Amino acid sequence: MRTLLIINASASLAHSHSRTLAQQYEAQWRRVNPDGRVLHRDLGANPPPHLDEATFAAFYTPADERSEAQRVQLTLSDSLIEELKAADDLVIAAPMYNFSIPTPLKAWFDHICRVGVTFRYGSNGPEGLLPRKHAVLLLSRGGRYEEGASMDHQAPYLRQLLNFIGIEEVEVVAAQGMAGNADAGMAEAKAKVDALFGA
Numbered sequence: 001m002r003t004l005l006i007i008n009a010s011a012s013l014a015h016s017h018s019r020t021l022a023q024q025y026e027a028q029w030r031r032v033n034p035d036g037r038v039l040h041r042d043l044g045a046n047p048p049p050h051l052d053e054a055t056f057a058a059f060y061t062p063a064d065e066r067s068e069a070q071r072v073q074l075t076l077s078d079s080l081i082e083e084l085k086a087a088d089d090l091v092i093a094a095p096m097y098n099f100s101i102p103t104p105l106k107a108w109f110d111h112i113c114r115v116g117v118t119f120r121y122g123s124n125g126p127e128g129l130l131p132r133k134h135a136v137l138l139l140s141r142g143g144r145y146e147e148g149a150s151m152d153h154q155a156p157y158l159r160q161l162l163n164f165i166g167i168e169e170v171e172v173v174a175a176q177g178m179a180g181n182a183d184a185g186m187a188e189a190k191a192k193v194d195a196l197f198g199a
Contacts, residue, residue, distance in 0.1 A: 002036040004029050005087035009043045009094040009105040010140075016044075017140040017175050017182070021189055022093035025138060028197040029089065039083060047104035048076060048111055059114055077111040084112055089134050090167065092158060096141040100153040109161050118165040128166020135162050136196065137172045138189075142179035171196065 006026060010016035026038060055077070058070035066074075084090070094101055112118055119128050137158050145152040159170050173196070175182075175189035 002033050002088045003039065003086055004033070004036060004089045004091065005039045005041065005083060006091045007041050007043060007093065007105070007108065008045075009092065009102045009108075011044050011102060011104075012095075013044055016093075016095070017178055017186060017189075018093040018095050018138055020186070021138040021140070021173065021175065021193055022091055024190055024193050025091055025093075025136065025196075028194065032197055039087065041080075041083065041108075043102070043104035043108055048080070048107045050103070050107050051110050077114065080108065080111050081114065081117060084118075085130065087133065089136075090162075091136050091138060093138040094140075094154070094158070096139065096145075096152075096154045099151050100157065113161065113165060126164060128164055128168075130166040131168070133167045133169070135167050135170045137170065137174075138193070139172065139174040140178055140185075140189075141174060141176050144176040145174075 004026070006022050008016075008019055008022055010018050012019075030036065030038065054070075054073055058066060058073045059077075061070055092105070094105055097103075115121065118130055119126050121127070137155060139154055141152075141154070145154075148156075155172050155174065159172070162168075162170050173189055173192045175185045177185045
């Protein structure tokens with residue numbers, strides 16, 4: 001059974017363009033995968049805590065040496081990683097905030113990027129441990145940013161983080177120019193979502 005994990009990161013729960021794109025993607029995915037399973041993680045509604053000293057200490061303590069308190073400290077991180085491992089397909093739906101990503105999404109990555117768990121260091125440098133997954137970034141931006149634009153710290157950053165943990169198949173759909181003409185931006189992005197499924 002194929003599994004899709006949808007990560008929503010917008011702080012706006014009711015009027016979010018990236019959430020709208022995620023809903024459309026899910027509908028198309030369910031059409032193609034009628035027996036599939038969809039998992040949802042809403043970072044806007046339930047943001048993970050930012051890392052603190054105790055969590056860092058637990059990360060870098062060998063598993064067989066962790067105290068009970070440290071095991072409890074890692075409960076969320078462990079569950080987020082297991083959720084990601086279970087997914088064949090990953091959607092990250094996120095707006096651009098100040099040229100980058102919402103802080104809850106950064107915190108999510110901080111919890112799932114763990115040495116020895118989702119990546120490791122080898123003779124050729126870091127190696128991702130979550131290969132053979134497909135990811136789609138559903139993004140919204142107030143302005144327009146072409147591929148490689150110097151002020152776009154959203155798509156390149158997300159792609160780099162996913163590549164770092166082994167997810168190399170990453171597609172990007174961005175609703176652009178939302179501060180000027182949201183209707184046009186959404187129409188263009190929705191057409192691209194449908195095109196991913198040959199619709």
